[in-house]
Amino acid sequence: MKLKLYYVSIFLSVSLLISYLYLYKIEPFQNLSLRFNDYFFAYTDKEPSSDIVFVAIDEASINKFGRWPWQRSILAQGVEKLKEADVVLIDIVFSETTTAVEDQHLAEAISSLQNSVCGFFLRNNATQSHEEALLDILLDSSLDSLQMDLQETSSPDFLHASFAEINIEPVLQACSYNGVFSTIASGDFLYRSYPIAFYYKNSLYPSLAIQALRVRYNEDIEKIDEKNLLLSKQQIKVDEQGFVRLNFYNPSKYKIISFLDVVQGNIKEDYFKDKIVLLGINERGVGDVVSTPVGTISGALLHYTFLSNFLQNELVQEVQGPVLLFIVLFAFIPMVLIITVKRVGYRSAIGVLSSSLFYLFARYLYDEQKIYIDTFYPLMSFVLSTIIMEVVNFNYHESKEKFLKNIFASYLSNELLDKLLKNPDAIKLGGEEKELSILFSDIRSFTSLSEKVPAEKLVMILNRYFTPMTEAVLSNRGMLDKYIGDAVMAFFNAPVDVCDHADAACQTALDMIEKLELLNKELESENLPTIKIGIGIHTGDVIVGNIGSRAKQNYTVIGDSVNIASRIESLTKRYRVNILISQSTAEQLDKSKYIYREIESVQLKGKNHSVLLYELLANNEKNRRLVAKYTEAYDAYKEANYFKAELLFRELIDEENDFVSIYQLEYIVNKEAWKIRKMKEK
Secondary structure (H helix, E strand, O other): OOOHHHHHHHHHHHHHHHHHHHHOOOOHHHHHHHHHHHHHHHOOOOOOOEEEEEEEHHHHHHHHHHOOOOHHHHHHHEEEEHOOOOEEEEOOOOOOOHHHHHHHHHHHHHHHOOOEEEEEEOOOOOOOOHHHHHHHHHOOOOOOHHHHHOOOOOOOOOEEOOOOEOOOHHEEEEEEEEEOOOOOOOOOOOOOEEEEEEOOOOOOOOOHHHHHHHHHHHHOEEEEOOOOEEEEEEEEOOOOOEEOOOOOOOHHHOOOEEEHHHOOOOOOHHHOOOOOOEEEEOOOOOOOEEOOOEEEEHHHHHHHHHHHHHHHHOOOOOOOOOHHHHHHHHHHHHHHHHHOOOHHHHHHHHHHHHHHHHHHHHHHHHHHOOOEEEOHHHHHHHHHHHHHHHHHHHHHHHHHHHHHHHHHHHOOHHHHHHHHHOOHHHHHOEEEEEEEEEEEEOOOOOOHHHOOOHHHHHHHHHHHHHHHHHHHHHHOEEEEEEEEEEEEEEEEEEOOOOHHHHHHHHHHHHHHHHHHHHHHHHHOOOOOOOOOOOEEEEEEEEEEEEEEOOOOOOEOOOOOOHHHHHHHHHHHHHHHHOOOEEEHOOOOOOOOOEEEEEEEEEOOOOOOEEEEEEEOOOHHHHHHHHHHHHHHHHHHHHHHOHHHHHHHHHHHHHOOOOHHHHHHHHHHHHHHHHHHHHHOOO
16 A cells, blocks of 8 residues: 555656646757657658749749849849739848849839738847838737737737848838748747737837738738637637747748849749748758758748748647656556556556557547647656556555565575465465464473583484475475574464465474484484474465564464364373364365364363374375275274274274374273262262
């Protein structure tokens, strides 16, 4: 129970920690999350919209027309070829004048377009200032309606810029509208999101792509709620700062046409009919090049990507609630696994499978449903929860294994100890009620033995005696409980289950007698006193567990059955036999392996009920004949045929010197004398 509470506390702690890291975007975990989830774009086969074309000032164009910047009349030649386009986005800012003729030529070319959106660049620091007239022209492109809606709430909180780099007046006048082409990278300097708008001079200006869509659909962008905007009946889900996560395409899939081919007429003008055309630079060292999850691309392709996402209804819906749910779930799974699945290999396999299925599920949602679920934090929750719980579990079981070894190494066989260590939870150290077979053995006349030999030799004899006795217990899957002076106490069926524990206890007793005979031969050859023992076995319910004080505890058994076994052992002196077992033990024995004979039912000291006793004998031909004849005599006695019983008992005494028959005969004679005395009294 204590270990399970540890697991619950780990689960709760990990859930709260990872949720905090996720919600507050704590570094470096946020950057790790971004990099990890970039794999969503790997192996994508999505095609960008065919309604968008990027006319690029590329290497071939630079080689033809010379180093950038060009004369503006050259640009005008290309722009004039784009008259059929629905909207032309110019991802270049012309912030400095050249000659009046050149500037005018470009302005006239832009004016000839059906719809044009010119870009301007926002800065946080600059030295250039602009005339109010230019700012007034720029103000016509602002998002007045959306800005008014935002006055009621502060979300989304679009970014603010203090300075701008804008086009010269002729170009500014020629453009239908203006839009911001500034974008912001993530913390790891990769571009993953697209801004909807920025504040400049207290006015809200749309990004280049948003302005293009406003022109194309002749609709304004509206606010639905704090997380959603609306344009042309399509929702745009934004984050707190008004950014949208881009759904990238393979860079090779974007439709890019060389500016040179446009100028030279290799691309017919009607090719651009009803298309959105981006005019920008993608030559390295000339235009802006940005790093993205799909590699290094021209900055113009960020606008391209957002436009294609919008046109093809591929805008990503980033959700937060399910991520928190998965964080909690994946902190919970290791706890369930570690409690229910015992083998580490199985837990690992299930963990890997569940993590893989989650990632595939998230990938499916992204590819098919355009729902973005951050997989990093749930998987991080799973890994962290698993590691901590496995470490706690390992330390717990390692300490428990050491504890069990310290307790049981000297009292269990290696076979049982290995089973116990493999399944330590099977043992209830706190105590449990269980049926066991308990064995007591004791040396006969130990006091007289101790008087015959010096203390050193006595200890030596005892050590030589206890060694084979202990081996007999351990080899038969028993638990050596303790040595009590010259006595041995053992039990069977704990701490490891032994289904045939009565058989195991009886076999131990027979082995002990056999080993004792060998030991006595050795002692006799050394002119040392021999040893005789008595063994008592009883099967019954006891309390077994780790019992003792806080300072010292032992794994042992207590209960009435323990006392009965001890009393049975002491009765071996009365009948002068080696092994006595109770009826409850005899009833569980395999009759084909063991032979035993009934002696009598006795009232044990301090007990209210009698116990039927049997002598256990080695299973050999001699003992089988003995038991058969004894049983005949004992049956005659129980049928009150005392004459026949006495005759048979006497034969056993004469032939076998059977001490049990002597006891039974004495009992019969005494009983007959008692009957005669009673008759005389009458």
